[in-house]
Amino acid sequence: MEQDIIFYTNPYSRGGIVHWMLEELGMPYQIEYLEYGKSMKAPEYLAINPMGKVPAIKHGEVVMTEAAAICAYLADAFPEAHLAPALSERGDYYRWLFFVAGPLEASFGLRTCGIEMTPEQQMQLGCGRPEQVLDVLADAVRGRQYIAGERFSAADVYVGSHIGWGMQFGTIDKRPEFVTYWQGLEQRPAHRRSMEQIEAAMARFPFPGT
Template identity: 75%
Template sequence: MSKDLVFYTNPQSRGGIVHWMLEELGVPYKIEYLEYGSSMKSPEYLAINPMGKVPAIRHGDVVITETAAICAYLADVFPEAGLKPEGDALGPYYRWLFFVAGPFEAAVGLRACNVNLNAEQEMQLGCGRLERVTDVLADAVGGRQYIAGERFSAADVYVGAHIGWGMLFGTLEKRPEFVEYWRELQNRPANRRSEELAEKAMSKQA
């Protein structure tokens, strides 16, 4: 039996990554747009995500928060979409999906807050300096069309979106490896559809 799939988001949030993922799945879903500081902090939504943040999804009675977790969950429960690799590609799939969700995002966030880690802080936090995680990520995507194996996967949605947004907003260097990796991903029809829907939502909010 199919379950209703509800997507909670704001068009100016990380929800854009989940929106792209949902469009790649090609399954029906409902969008609930929330506003910062109002409906996002309402008792109704806090019952779904006590952090009062987006994105989140509700799939039947199951609630999932955290963007990388949502992408991994959707790839798992909709296997017909082929967004979760098999065999030897499964290791790199999980590795890079959560590398970007963990060390990379932490390092980018710290630098955005003007925090430059010393050697002792690097050990305590575990994420490493932005320069180091950038080198590692560039190495991972360099010369590759997809981050895990020979097929597009949910990890490419997550990793690709962070690389694309990072270069757009200046939080990530426009290295040749990143530019080449993002070139084809950004033009995937599902990504373009999600961007168009987000633009329409923003125009209605304006």
Template identity: 75%
Template sequence: MQQEIVFYTNPMSRGGIVHWMLEELGAPYRLEVLEYGAPMKSPEYLAINPMGKVPAIRHGDVVVTEAAAICAYLADAFPEAGLAPETTARGDYYRWLFFAAGPVETAISLQSCGVRPTAEQQMQLGCGAVATVIDTLAMAVKDRRYIAGDSFTAADVYVGSHIGWGMQFGTLDRRPEFEAYWAGLKERPAHRRSEAFIEKAMAEQR
């Protein structure tokens, strides 16, 4: 019997990345929507993620937190979905998946918070200068349909989510490279299904 996937999320969170990944996977999962505040800090949920944040998944006895880690785990746990390259061809896959999870997210978050690291501080930060990070991301997706080869993978879910949200919320410029890459991903049926969940939640809050 297939082990159950329980997906802990909130529609206004990075859980949207994992939701898209789960829809691409095609495996059944149970959705557990947590409100911000007390529900995420309850003893029951802190036993899942001591950070008291979403997303997280429980797959049988395995618990995974952090959106990039969840995407990588699910691609490996369900190889029949074809969301990870062969092991010998995973250089770009791991490189860009974790480049987006590390330098991209850190640099953009610092910028959004109004933090402008000095040249010396940039040397101490894993992300370095935000301009260099964004230029590198643009070069990575330029003239490429997919970020890690000739087929869609979990890395496209993660990188694409950051590019799509970044342009939507103004934390990334609408560069031609980003626009072209995102245009090839945003209408995927699995993405549209995960977006519908977010859109419904936003409509209910109005």
């Protein structure tokens, strides 16, 4: 699949996950930076993502939104990058990629909004308490270099990004399991390249709300 990749993002967004993933691919891509409340809500971009949010990509005629889905799609679209396990070995890959996209994102989003779930609400929502989510995730990375087997994968991009950002901003405890896992990922050349580009873009775009 040799079509151009167009990457829609903002430097203060979850687009950083996809940015890292694109650098791991080693394929050319075009970046379109969008501003919150302006170009992100313009009709041209709403035709790409009606939710008016980033990240999103366009790969030929394929449009993808949602960071976890984009990572999984790119890993399959470019198998030569070896960023997804063989189909018969994808149990942990899918499990932890979508565990973080689902229960972790939901439970921490509720907490950020000041909502502490009652036991009844936990049953209704199914995402669990943040402490429970972190206990499960800590068990998953304990003693492992990679989350889904013996090789680095797109799941490490997604899970690692959340753990790294969470520890940086204080939403995730710096448990030894998380620190060790993240230290094995953050110095990857592709991650460093994406961070350099993000930091350069931050100098061009104001922080949202300022």
